[in-house]
Amino acid sequence: MTTEALTLPVRQARQKSSRLWKGNTGPVLVVVLAVVVLWYVAAVAMNWQGVTDAFERAGEQRSTGEILLATLEQERPMLPAPHQILIELKKTVIDMPVTSRRNLLFHGWVTLSSTLLGFALGSLLGVVLAVLIVHVKTLERSLMPWIISSQTIPILAIAPIIIVVLGSIGITGLFPKAIISAYLCFFPITISMVKGLTSPDIMQRDLMRTYSASRTQTFWKLRLPASLPYLFAGLKVAIAISLVGAIVGELPTGAQAGLGARLLAGSYYGQTIQIWAALFGAAILASALVAIVGLGERIVNSRMGVRAA
Amino acid sequence: MSAARRAMILTPLAALGCLYALILVHRPAVAGQAGPAFWVFVAVLWVAAGLALGGLSHLRLRNPGARRLVGLSVPVLFGAFLFFLWEVIVVGAGVPSVLMPAPSSIASRFAASLPVLRDDFVQTFMKSVLSGYMIGCLSGFVVAIIADRIPFLRRGLLPLGNFVSALPVIGIAPIMVMWFGFDWPSKAAVVVVMTFFPMLINTVAGLAAAGRLERDLMHSYAAGYWTGLIKLRLPVALPFIFNALKINSTLALIGAIVAEFFGTPIVGMGFRISIEVARMALDMVWAEIALAAIAGSAFYGIIALVERAATFWHPSYRT
Numbered sequence: 121m122t123t124e125a126l127t128l129p130v131r132q133a134r135q136k137s138s139r140l141w142k143g144n145t146g147p148v149l150v151v152v153l154a155v156v157v158l159w160y161v162a163a164v165a166m167n168w169q170g171v172t173d174a175f176e177r178a179g180e181q182r183s184t185g186e187i188l189l190a191t192l193e194q195e196r197p198m199l200p201a202p203h204q205i206l207i208e209l210k211k212t213v214i215d216m217p218v219t220s221r222r223n224l225l226f227h228g229w230v231t232l233s234s235t236l237l238g239f240a241l242g243s244l245l246g247v248v249l250a251v252l253i254v255h256v257k258t259l260e261r262s263l264m265p266w267i268i269s270s271q272t273i274p275i276l277a278i279a280p281i282i283i284v285v286l287g288s289i290g291i292t293g294l295f296p297k298a299i300i301s302a303y304l305c306f307f308p309i310t311i312s313m314v315k316g317l318t319s320p321d322i323m324q325r326d327l328m329r330t331y332s333a334s335r336t337q338t339f340w341k342l343r344l345p346a347s348l349p350y351l352f353a354g355l356k357v358a359i360a361i362s363l364v365g366a367i368v369g370e371l372p373t374g375a376q377a378g379l380g381a382r383l384l385a386g387s388y389y390g391q392t393i394q395i396w397a398a399l400f401g402a403a404i405l406a407s408a409l410v411a412i413v414g415l416g417e418r419i420v421n422s423r424m425g426v427r428a429a
Numbered sequence: 430m431s432a433a434r435r436a437m438i439l440t441p442l443a444a445l446g447c448l449y450a451l452i453l454v455h456r457p458a459v460a461g462q463a464g465p466a467f468w469v470f471v472a473v474l475w476v477a478a479g480l481a482l483g484g485l486s487h488l489r490l491r492n493p494g495a496r497r498l499v500g501l502s503v504p505v506l507f508g509a510f511l512f513f514l515w516e517v518i519v520v521g522a523g524v525p526s527v528l529m530p531a532p533s534s535i536a537s538r539f540a541a542s543l544p545v546l547r548d549d550f551v552q553t554f555m556k557s558v559l560s561g562y563m564i565g566c567l568s569g570f571v572v573a574i575i576a577d578r579i580p581f582l583r584r585g586l587l588p589l590g591n592f593v594s595a596l597p598v599i600g601i602a603p604i605m606v607m608w609f610g611f612d613w614p615s616k617a618a619v620v621v622v623m624t625f626f627p628m629l630i631n632t633v634a635g636l637a638a639a640g641r642l643e644r645d646l647m648h649s650y651a652a653g654y655w656t657g658l659i660k661l662r663l664p665v666a667l668p669f670i671f672n673a674l675k676i677n678s679t680l681a682l683i684g685a686i687v688a689e690f691f692g693t694p695i696v697g698m699g700f701r702i703s704i705e706v707a708r709m710a711l712d713m714v715w716a717e718i719a720l721a722a723i724a725g726s727a728f729y730g731i732i733a734l735v736e737r738a739a740t741f742w743h744p745s746y747r748t
Contacts, residue, residue, distance in 0.1 A: 147585030198608065258479070261486035261500070262507035272729040273722035274682040277699070280690075280706040281714055285528055288709075360595040367597050371690045379600075387603030387691050395603050403596045410595045 159202055166198040167191035200393045208397040221377070224401050230378040232405060234294050235366040238301020239359055245302060246309025246354070253310070254317040254343070255335070264314075271307055276300075276368050283369060297369035297378075304365040305358035312354030316347025348424060352417035359409045367402060379405075436484030440506070443477040447513050450474060454521045455533075461523025471517055478510050530712040539716040545701070546720050553698040554724050556613040557685040561620025566677055568621070569628025570670070576629070577636045578654070587633055594626045602688040611692050619688040624677040631673035635666025668743050671736040678728045682721060 171190045175182050182190070192201040200208075209224065216223035249267070253260045279300045286296040320342050328338045370380030379402045386395035450471060453459055459467060486503050490496040512532050518524070519531040526534060539546065576583040602619050609615035639662045647657040689699025698717055705713040 144584045144588050147581050147583075148588050149585075151582070151585035151589055258483040258486045258503075261503040262482055263504075265504035266508060269726060272679055272726045273718075274679065274686050274725055276683045277686045277702055277718050277721050280702055281711065281718075284706050284709070285711070288527060356595075360597075364597045364599055367600060368687055368690075371687070383600055383603050384691070387606060390607070392604070392607065399600045399604075402600055406596050407592065 156202055159199075160192070163197065163199045163201040164188060164191045167194055170194065170198060196390050196392055198392070200396050204393055205396045205400055208393045209400060212397060224382070224397060227378050227382050227398070228401050228405055231363070231366050231370065231380065231402070234297035234369065234378070235301055235359075235363045235405075235409070237294060238298035238365060239305055239362040241298060242302035242305035242358060242362060243309055243355065246306040246358070247313055247351070249306065249310045250313030250317060250347075251339075253314055255339075267307065267310060275304060276365070279365070279368050279371070297366050300369040301362040301365035305362040308357040308361070309351065309354040312350045313347055316350025317343045319350065320346045345424065348420055349417075352413065352420060356410055356413050356417065359413050360406055363402065363406050363409065432484045432487040432489075434484075436481055436488060439477055439481035439484060443474060443481050446470075446474045446477065447510070450517055451513065454517050460520050463521035467521060471514075471521075475514070478506075482507060482510075527709045527711055530715055534712050535715040535719060538712040539719060542713065542716065546716065548696050549698045549701050549717065550720060550724065552613060552694075552696045553616070553685050553689065554682070557616035557688075557697075558620060558681045558728075560613075561617035561685065562624055562677060562681040564617070565621040565624030565681070566628045566674060569625045569673070570632050572625075573629050573632035573636065574658075576633055583633060587630065590626045590630045590633075594630060598623050598626075599684060599687050602684075603691045605688065606691045611694055613697075616685045616688040616693075616697075620681045620684045623680045623684040627676050627680065628670075628673045631669045631676075632666060635669025636662050638662075638669065639665040667740045668736075671732065671740065674732050675729060675736070678732055679725060682725050682728070686721065 168187070168191055171187050171194065175187070175190075191197070192204070194200075197204070212222060212224040220226065249263070253264055282299050282303075283296045286292070286299070324342060324346075325338070328342050333341065366378070367380035367383070370376075370378040371384055379398050382398040382401075383395055386392070386398065450467075453467065454463065482503060485499055485506070488499055490499060516532050519529055520533075530538075572586070576586050599619070601622055602615075605615040605618040605622075609618050636658075643661055643665075644657070647661050652660065686699035686702070689697045690703050693700040698721055701717050702714050705711075705717070
């Protein structure tokens with residue numbers, strides 16, 4: 121009894137301090153830290169040869185410590201260290217005027233606008249297709265297999281065609297890239313929306329019938345509300361691949377503006393730090409977009425009374 | 430008219446009509462300068478094909494074999510009709526081939542450049558895609574097993590894996606080209622990174638899918654970790670693993686083709702696409718895309734067949 125009474129508060133205290141480790145936060149932090157450490161090690165290892173060669177060519181004798189420092193300060197390293205990428209990001213985001221072509225925000229905006237336009241077009245197409253498929257049996261039988269098999273072909277391969285064909289009839293700029301994004305992102309929306317629209321079970325549909333609800337009323341009052349959680353699951357996937365489509369769409373136009381153009385220009389001129397900064401920019405953009413859609417999902421789900429899974 | 434009779438009468442009629450329109454449109458007098466009468470005929474065919482497909486898809490058949498045949502024929506006929514429309518509109522209206530080549534000219538270009546296509550296929554698919562796919566899937570699987578053994582690692586890796594799989598991973602292509610050179614290893618490296626995370630996430634989810642009761646049963650048999658893993662949890666995880674394999678089959682092909690846009694030796698599907706687009710030889714580009722579509726669908730189909738054989742016990746395959 122006494123020992124039990126003694127140990128109890130201690131155990132509680134330990135539980136409190138380990139709350140960080142009970143959830144995912146602690147482990148994620150440790151893994152991220154490990155990735156950063158490994159990154160530095162890899163940066164030193166991969167840049168070592170280039171640095172020693174450079175010193176040899178200059179005819180200078182350097183100590184190991186100096187070489188070590190130099191591996192993290194190279195101008196065109198094989199693998200830039202994380203702090204170099206962060207400095208580049210700061211330089212190209214904050215230190216440049218926003219309208220400058222050397223500002224990463226400018227390129228990010230170009231990519232973002234075509235991502236969003238493509239996402240809007242793709243969502244519209246996806247939802248319309250889903251509604252048609254659910255209501256017209258002929259389309260369900262004939263179109264659905266093609267929509268599914270369209271995903272087994274590498275769609276991104278036709279990106280250059282869309283850009284060039286639309287360019288040759290005078291449509292350039294935002295729209296062709298948005299088409300690629302739309303083409304990529306309609307699929308997850310159609311699939312999840314069809315699933316959502318058919319999710320109300322027999323009982324609920326029978327209830328609508330006992331109210332003598334018309335097809336339109338059943339659609340607006342039962343099917344559409346029931347499909348919203350599914351729709352958002354599709355939207356989250358769609359916005360991520362919409363960004364991929366916009367970036368890939370910028371490649372064949374030959375590097376004018378946008379994050380993809382930044383990647384291509386970086387690879388032409390061997391500017392590794394610029395490539396990594398563009399990659400980080402794209403990653404930040406992607407996670408922000410997914411987070412925004414996730415926020416919308418949470419708001420809609422809580423208003424619809426769906427409990428978080 | 431009942432659906433069955435409508436389908437029986439209209440399907441062969443529409444097919445014959447389409448055949449006639451195809452012959453008509455390739456005559457020199459019609460090609461490129463089709464008159465309004467021809468377009469009215471095509472419109473009538475469109476309506477007839479729509480009605481025929483509607484009839485077919487509303488058929489109620491008792492015989493399961495016939496039902497399966499009809500179920501298969503509806504999408505096939507629908508696809509064939511779309512190709513027919515493409516051919517008739519492009520040839521009949523004389524759309525210049527730099528905008529949109531007709532399916533027939535793509536097919537003839539495909540047949541004429543088989544050696545080139547074979548070389549591209551070997552370079553992109555056999556070398557980059559297959560090696561990258563195997564390394565990526567295998568390493569994702571192994572890391573998932575390790576993460577499953579060490580819960581701390583799992584809780585740290587899984588949110589990160591989910592995060593990374595929403596990122597535009599394809600952007601690492603220029604870096605991989607810099608590290609591994611222009612030839613196929615750099616493309617395989619892109620494929621490895623793209624396929625690793627879906628495999629990791631799905632395998633970890635699958636390993637957690639075994640129920641409490643089954644695990645308790647294994648425990649009461651005094652089964653150790655490895656016995657439980659091999660006899661219970663891996664089989665339960667198989668549908669998840671196959672799901673990742675299927676997702677990855679598409680991702681791998683996309684990764685390899687897009688990585689080739691960043692620099693390759695003078696062979697490969699992505700290289701051919703970007704070079705022929707620049708030369709405005711769109712029929713060759715479409716032939717290459719047809720090849721990619723065939724390769725992608727076949728790859729996916731083979732994995733789906735293996736899945737069906739390996740997870741025959743799963744509810745989605747029970748009849």
